[in-house]
Amino acid sequence: MVTTHEVGTRERIVRATSRLMQRQGYAATGLKDISREAEATLGSVYHFFRGGKRELAVEAIRYGDTEFADLLRAALDRTDDPAEAIIACTRELATGLRESDWLDGCPITTAALESAGRVPDIQRAAEDAFENWRGLVRDKLRRSGFAEDVAHDLAHTVISTLEGAEMSAQVSQSEAPLEIAGRHLARLIDSYR
Amino acid sequence: MVTTHEVGTRERIVRATSRLMQRQGYAATGLKDISREAEATLGSVYHFFRGGKRELAVEAIRYGDTEFADLLRAALDRTDDPAEAIIACTRELATGLRESDWLDGCPITTAALESAGRVPDIQRAAEDAFENWRGLVRDKLRRSGFAEDVAHDLAHTVISTLEGAEMSAQVSQSEAPLEIAGRHLARLIDSYR
DNA sequence: CGCACTCTAAAACGAACGTTCTATTCAGAT
DNA sequence: ATCTGAATAGAACGTTCGTTTTAGAGTGCG
Secondary structure, eight states, X not given: OOOOOOOOHHHHHHHHHHHHHHHHTTTTOXXXXXHHHTTOOXXXXXXXXXXXXXXXXXXHHHHHHHHHHHHHHHHXXXXXXXXXXXXXXXXXXXXXXXXXXXXOOOTTHXXXXXXXXXXXXXXXXXXXXXXXXXXXXXXXXXXXXXXXXXXXXXXXXXXXXXXXXXXXXXXXXXXHHHHHHHHHHHHHHXXXX | OOOOOOOOHHHHHHHHHHHHHHHHTTTTOOHXXXXXXXXXXXXXXXXXXTTHHHHHHHHHHHHHHHHHHHHHHHHHTTOSOHHHHHHHHHHHHHHHHHHTTXXXXXXXXXXXXXXXXXXXXXXXXXXHHHHHHHHHHHHHHHHTTOOHHHHHHHHHHHHHHHHHHHHHHXXXXXXXXXXXXXXXXXXXXXXXX
């Protein structure tokens, strides 16, 4: 028997916040939007998140962190070859973007940029997320035999380029930036073999 | 005699909007913030921009477009070698970021992401900007002898990676992502010689 | 001077914001 | 059955939002 996992109010609120912030950022996402999207009331929101909007945003960014990390891990584990694995990532991101009508880009970028240097809690959470994602790529490269420093640097550029290409693709509503980035990153990785 | 160019109210408003949107995005930037920063009144703002906040934001993005294009052009013209020129770009971006205490990233990215798929005017202006910047890089590569299709694709990845690295650097308050991206992009370009 | 026009000033609008508050529902333990 | 504490519901607070409106300077021209 298939049982759809009953999800609690608290988690519904976090998920709704994450999705809304992914699409319109932190400032444009109102608490009433959130409570409507989460099918919860304002009272519930403040019951679970006494720290208000800011605390909720931090939690939502952490949710987006693990969400993106899961996607990344799944794509990276698909093939042994790290260059091919990165191409798999770009493809995954491209289809996700297209299927959401170019609405769902990186779950945390917008909020991260809005808050950089102005809302320490949110910036810190975003910083942790990026570090987390870089770690996944770095470990994959290490396991494939790349030297530590090479893997470290490549991981930086892989994440930066994925982020930039995702944004370019979203703004121009085209998969091209991601497709091209995938090919180029694979070529760059292969150049270090 | 040195005369500081008297700048009109209209341009002060556009510049203030551009800077504020660069730092905190579209939604978080209020018209009263803008009028204060521009040393103008709301009456002046609505006199020059009858279309209100949206029209003003489009103008500010166009301003950020040419601002970033000027920086890009200057760095690209510094050396004949396109790979070195890209490294010069990353250095320029890194010092700009550091000197602004990590506050002034890409002037349009935040607003572009906030509005992607939701505010057509702004998305279009952002799309034009990215296309403009890619054109500058593509032309540079073409002039250096790269084939049309290679230059086209490289321009995509150069802009995507610059954008992503700029964002990573801003969020982690470190020049490392930009420095590493510069080295990798130069290597990628050289691999097509 | 008087007229026309551009620009600035400041007050005021309803709507929406984040937040607080009080009341109520509802299990589970005693 | 009664108490308790978590969870929910919804009204209300003071602010700030984008926008509109009305009035007042400043300037050039006949």
